[in-house]
Amino acid sequence: MSTLTEVRIAAVGDIHLGEDVRGEYRKRLEGIExxxxxxxxxxxxxxxxxxxxxxxxxxxxxxxxxxxVAVLGNHDYHSDLQHExxxxxxxxxxxxxxxxxxxxxxxxxxxGVVGGKGxxxxxxxxxxxxxxxxxxxxxxxHTRYIAESWKLALKETQADRRVVLSHYSPIKETLEGxxxxxxPFLGSYLLAEAVDTAGADxxxxxxxxxxxxxxxxxxxxxxxxxxxxxxxKAYAVYCLECGE
Amino acid sequence: MEAPQYVAARIQQAMAEDxxxxxxxxxxxxxxxxxxLRGQVSGxxxxxxxxxxxxEVAPDLKMHNEIKVVVVNEPGxxxxxx
Ligand SMILES: [Fe+2]
Ligand SMILES: [Fe+2]
Numbered sequence: 001m002s003t004l005t006e007v008r009i010a011a012v013g014d015i016h017l018g019e020d021v022r023g024e025y026r027k028r029l030e031g032i033e034x035x036x037x038x039x040x041x042x043x044x045x046x047x048x049x050x051x052x053x054x055x056x057x058x059x060x061x062x063x064x065x066x067x068x069v070a071v072l073g074n075h076d077y078h079s080d081l082q083h084e085x086x087x088x089x090x091x092x093x094x095x096x097x098x099x100x101x102x103x104x105x106x107x108x109x110x111x112g113v114v115g116g117k118g119x120x121x122x123x124x125x126x127x128x129x130x131x132x133x134x135x136x137x138x139x140x141x142h143t144r145y146i147a148e149s150w151k152l153a154l155k156e157t158q159a160d161r162r163v164v165l166s167h168y169s170p171i172k173e174t175l176e177g178x179x180x181x182x183x184p185f186l187g188s189y190l191l192a193e194a195v196d197t198a199g200a201d202x203x204x205x206x207x208x209x210x211x212x213x214x215x216x217x218x219x220x221x222x223x224x225x226x227x228x229x230x231x232x233k234a235y236a237v238y239c240l241e242c243g244e
Numbered sequence: 245m246e247a248p249q250y251v252a253a254r255i256q257q258a259m260a261e262d263x264x265x266x267x268x269x270x271x272x273x274x275x276x277x278x279x280x281l282r283g284q285v286s287g288x289x290x291x292x293x294x295x296x297x298x299x300e301v302a303p304d305l306k307m308h309n310e311i312k313v314v315v316v317n318e319p320g321x322x323x324x325x326x
Pocket of ligand 2: 044073074075167206207208
């Protein structure tokens with residue numbers, strides 16, 4: 001137990017908290033330090049992205065005995081208060097990623113976490129491209145910009161293990177269960193391509209409530225959809241080996 | 245009479261856009277004069293509000309609110325990635 005040979009990552013997304021469930025999720029986080037070394041939140045922490053909901057989330061996560069890293073989801077952007085919500089979370093001690101990265105010390109291991117909300121566009125062969133109307137080009141360009149930022153952040157992150165934390169999905173396997181028609185709004189292969197190029201040990205995402213937990217990028221990186229309704233439990237724990 | 249698919253689409257849109265709910269993942273079925281709501285939400289209040297929004301859009305339909313409240317269970321087994 002003294003020398004850490006693995007990093008235990010607790011992860012969940014889409015907790016969608018509001019005033020009516022204040023205190024409930026916190027109860028489920030009791031004893032998390034026995035089970036995990038870090039908690040990662042994959043966005044959609046609120047329902048409507050209001051500041052009041054943001055404060056509920058911040059209170060639920062305040063002063064946890066393990067480091068907490070989060071990204072926001074589309075719901076957290078709905079009221080155009082994403083910066084304020086991120087501010088509330090940071091005040092509560094949560095590291096909020098916005099297309100950048102952090103390195104956390106877990107036992108003797110340096111764990112790098114890179115990511116952000118991500119965005120949609122669809123999957124190779126069945127996706128939008130930067131062509132035609134300005135609105136479509138902007139949509140695709142937004143995803144492209146995010147993917148580039150992650151690639152850069154991953155390359156700059158010096159760590160023993162690296163995890164990508166996103167809200168939108170990088171692959172379609174973990175969307176299985178969702179209607180095919182909405183796949184382009186659930187994620188983009190550009191995210192997977194960027195991570196495959198730069199390299200990582202694990203990708204976590206949420207957003208697809210009816211999706212499937214486990215998948216793999218074309219480059220062989222493990223992907224886990226940790227949306228709360230998919231997991232059916234407070235959080236999942238993934239152990240990454242950090243052997244000599 | 246309006247086709248049931250359009251009624252269902254309007255209800256779904258209302259649930260997504262109404263400030264009381266903003267819920268995107270609810271499945272809506274209209275069969276005759278019956279309205280069925282299915283899906284998962286994080287609290288009972290949200291379930292009730294969704295029923296209200298749906299009812300306001302289609303007050304003449306008999307509603308069956310089958311939306312489930314997700315029970316946040318204790319974390320289970322770890323997965324070891326090697
Ligand atoms: Fe969500
Ligand atoms: Fe989402």
